[in-house]
Amino acid sequence: MKIRVYYDDTDAGGIVYHANYLKFCERARSELFFQRGMSPTQNNAHFVVKHIEADFIRSAKLGDMLEVKHKILDLKNASLTLIQSVWLDDIKLFEMTSILAYVKEGRPIRIDPKSKEFFLSIF
Amino acid sequence: MKIRVYYDDTDAGGIVYHANYLKFCERARSELFFQRGMSPTQNNAHFVVKHIEADFIRSAKLGDMLEVKHKILDLKNASLTLIQSVWLDDIKLFEMTSILAYVKEGRPIRIDPKSKEFFLSIF
Amino acid sequence: MKIRVYYDDTDAGGIVYHANYLKFCERARSELFFQRGMSPTQNNAHFVVKHIEADFIRSAKLGDMLEVKHKILDLKNASLTLIQSVWLDDIKLFEMTSILAYVKEGRPIRIDPKSKEFFLSIF
Amino acid sequence: MKIRVYYDDTDAGGIVYHANYLKFCERARSELFFQRGMSPTQNNAHFVVKHIEADFIRSAKLGDMLEVKHKILDLKNASLTLIQSVWLDDIKLFEMTSILAYVKEGRPIRIDPKSKEFFLSIF
Numbered sequence: 001m002k003i004r005v006y007y008d009d010t011d012a013g014g015i016v017y018h019a020n021y022l023k024f025c026e027r028a029r030s031e032l033f034f035q036r037g038m039s040p041t042q043n044n045a046h047f048v049v050k051h052i053e054a055d056f057i058r059s060a061k062l063g064d065m066l067e068v069k070h071k072i073l074d075l076k077n078a079s080l081t082l083i084q085s086v087w088l089d090d091i092k093l094f095e096m097t098s099i100l101a102y103v104k105e106g107r108p109i110r111i112d113p114k115s116k117e118f119f120l121s122i123f
Numbered sequence: 124m125k126i127r128v129y130y131d132d133t134d135a136g137g138i139v140y141h142a143n144y145l146k147f148c149e150r151a152r153s154e155l156f157f158q159r160g161m162s163p164t165q166n167n168a169h170f171v172v173k174h175i176e177a178d179f180i181r182s183a184k185l186g187d188m189l190e191v192k193h194k195i196l197d198l199k200n201a202s203l204t205l206i207q208s209v210w211l212d213d214i215k216l217f218e219m220t221s222i223l224a225y226v227k228e229g230r231p232i233r234i235d236p237k238s239k240e241f242f243l244s245i246f
Numbered sequence: 247m248k249i250r251v252y253y254d255d256t257d258a259g260g261i262v263y264h265a266n267y268l269k270f271c272e273r274a275r276s277e278l279f280f281q282r283g284m285s286p287t288q289n290n291a292h293f294v295v296k297h298i299e300a301d302f303i304r305s306a307k308l309g310d311m312l313e314v315k316h317k318i319l320d321l322k323n324a325s326l327t328l329i330q331s332v333w334l335d336d337i338k339l340f341e342m343t344s345i346l347a348y349v350k351e352g353r354p355i356r357i358d359p360k361s362k363e364f365f366l367s368i369f
Numbered sequence: 370m371k372i373r374v375y376y377d378d379t380d381a382g383g384i385v386y387h388a389n390y391l392k393f394c395e396r397a398r399s400e401l402f403f404q405r406g407m408s409p410t411q412n413n414a415h416f417v418v419k420h421i422e423a424d425f426i427r428s429a430k431l432g433d434m435l436e437v438k439h440k441i442l443d444l445k446n447a448s449l450t451l452i453q454s455v456w457l458d459d460i461k462l463f464e465m466t467s468i469l470a471y472v473k474e475g476r477p478i479r480i481d482p483k484s485k486e487f488f489l490s491i492f
Contacts, residue, residue, distance in 0.1 A: 258379035
């Protein structure tokens with residue numbers, strides 16, 4: 001997924017505000033659903049971020065066209081471990097490993113086999 | 124209401140991103156409710172912005188402590204006209220006149236007399 | 247220009263946070279430069295928003311694919327008057343008239359004839 | 370540091386958008402400087418986030434008054450390791466360990482003894 005850096009993504013340091021890389025990664029995850037005409041929330045169940053570990057390697061600036069890539073590390077019964085990275089051409093700017101819990105009305109639930117198959121097909 | 128300018132409020136131009144003055148004004152409106160331990164939404168009814176007219180006079184920068192002031196211009200049966208301004212000490216940076224409609228489940232409704240009295244007391 | 251509505255564009259009301267329509271319009275203006283491999287800032291000169299008048303007509307929600315359209319109303323010696331609107335399919339959600347001043351180092355300057363021609367060609 | 374949750378901090382899920390906890394932590398770090406009438410940038414040098422590890426434990430919602438706490442884990446010659454947490458009353462919502470590098474014009478530099486002493490006094 002391609003993401004353009006606009007003014008509101010940057011800060012007075014002249015570069016992308018650090019928390020916005022998490023935003024870019026979330027947009028990329030959601031876009032996998034939207035592109036299929038679906039919502040990230042199915043039957044009131046959806047993934048929420050529980051844990052992240054992230055490296056801020058280089059900075060993006062206004063007008064840059066970034067690319068967000070991802071790879072599934074693990075899909076368990078009630079969670080998904082994902083590694084996502086943000087690139088400017090062939091330079092890696094950011095990398096994040098996230099553990100996403102599958103929740104319904106705020107409580108963790110088991111991912112049913114059909115959804116599991118679906119998540120494996122889109123991620 | 125006092126609002127500090129943080130990094131995420133600024134952009135690569137080194138100053139507060141223009142749309143954030145609207146955000147500051149909305150925070151100030153909501154804070155009038157929060158300070159009284161209330162939500163801006165009462166019985167599913169709340170104000171939504173329908174029309175604004177705004178002047179961007181001067182710029183705020185990182186670390187500035189701003190003040191948002193307001194004055195009711197008009198409180199009708201289903202709408203509120205408010206003038207809000209953002210100040211840095213005695214310098215006016217921004218001024219906005221907003222027409223806010225009172226809505227419930229997306230539809231405009233009449234403001235009941237009790238709420239009307241309440242809005243007049245807090246704004 | 248097409249803009250997808252992501253989680254960070256929405257608020258607890260379940261719809262796009264009102265100030266974000268200004269953000270979408272700014273992104274669309276900047277994109278006109280980025281698409282040509284240019285920055286909205288040329289020789290330290292760029293447009294800043296001085297005055298807006300906006301109507302919030304309907305709401306966008308998560309996942310919506312919006313379109314931002316624009317039309318020049320006036321290009322003067324030191325300012326640009328633009329009308330921009332945000333659409334969901336054939337439904338107009340938002341319309342804004344902005345007066346943008348051309349500034350260099352914080353001061354209004356005259357738009358040179360070459361830039362004037364360029365702005366007329368891209369807007 | 371106390372931080373109120375406003376509409377723009379929340380998303381369509383009805384709770385604070387996950388990346389905003391990083392924003393709250395950054396605001397709290399910057400506020401330590403602002404409160405002393407200083408900028409987080411001294412002689413063009415400042416801290417940038419290089420690595421984070423974060424746990425999203427519970428969610429905050431509109432109107433909540435949060436508190437950000439912090440503790441220095443380590444202050445090295447060119448970096449600061451900080452643990453920050455976000456609380457709602459006595460409930461921990463978020464915890465993050467960050468490694469912040471001290472940089473000048475984009476390059477890591479040694480923290481001079483005077484600054485080191487200052488950082489130890491404010492964090």
